[in-house]
Amino acid sequence: MAHPTPGFDGIPAAAITHGACNSWWTGAERSHCAGCCRTFTSLKTFEAHRKGLRCNEPTDVGLVAREEAFGPLWGKPPMSEAERARLSALWARGVGDE
Numbered sequence: 001m002a003h004p005t006p007g008f009d010g011i012p013a014a015a016i017t018h019g020a021c022n023s024w025w026t027g028a029e030r031s032h033c034a035g036c037c038r039t040f041t042s043l044k045t046f047e048a049h050r051k052g053l054r055c056n057e058p059t060d061v062g063l064v065a066r067e068e069a070f071g072p073l074w075g076k077p078p079m080s081e082a083e084r085a086r087l088s089a090l091w092a093r094g095v096g097d098e
């Protein structure tokens with residue numbers, strides 16, 4: 001597969017690419033993991049999947065994928081009130097520390 005080139009092939013000119021996996025994404029706040037080559041909504045959700053200083057399955061740390069033009073983007077799920085309360089307690093404790 002050819003390397004993605006921002007500005008061509010339907011890829012926005014502002015896209016960010018990772019040559020090792022030919023991924024691309026948009027949004028300066030995104031975090032792409034060089035270990036597992038998943039793309040996260042933010043540094044915070046990236047750090048959540050790095051719980052224990054390794055790459056976890058995003059679903060194991062409470063993240064969900066939403067399909068973007070560039071593929072799955074992992075982030076926090078849309079939440080019900082109860083779920084929001086439960087997860088905000090989890091996030092407040094810092095899911096990165098064990």
Ligand SMILES: [Zn+2]
Nearest residue numbers: 033035036055
């Ligand atoms: Zn990873």
Ligand SMILES: [Zn+2]
Nearest residue numbers: 018021023037
């Ligand atoms: Zn990558």
